[in-house]
Amino acid sequence: MKAKAKTAPAATADVVVKPSHYTRWVIQPLTFIQRNKMEFWRGNIIKYIARAGSKLYDGMDEVQSEITDLRKAIRYAEVRINELNGETEL
Numbered sequence: 039m040k041a042k043a044k045t046a047p048a049a050t051a052d053v054v055v056k057p058s059h060y061t062r063w064v065i066q067p068l069t070f071i072q073r074n075k076m077e078f079w080r081g082n083i084i085k086y087i088a089r090a091g092s093k094l095y096d097g098m099d100e101v102q103s104e105i106t107d108l109r110k111a112i113r114y115a116e117v118r119i120n121e122l123n124g125e126t127e128l
Contacts (some may be wrong), residue, residue, distance in 0.1 A: 050089075059092035059093040067084050067085045067089070070084065071111075079117055082114040082116075083111045083114045083115060086108070086114070087111050090106055090107035090108050091103075091107075
């Protein structure tokens with residue numbers, strides 16, 4: 039007999055599958071990124087830009103949280119620039 043798959047409680051599932059900092063868009067960033075077969079670096083830039091100002095990090099206020107996501111987007115742009123420049127330390 040096969041064991042039944044456990045399902046997460048509804049509140050937990052929403053945080054994992056449909057977090058509010060992404061569902062405010064008509065198309066969730068993950069769907070947009072995957073359907074357009076984007077590279078990892080490009081997808082992360084879109085993800086962080088899309089949620090900037092919507093996700094509150096522990097110990098940060100709204101402004102600090104938004105700046106953090108914008109810095110993460112910049113970091114992935116820098117990674118790509120480093121890669122294009124042939125650098126091994128991305």
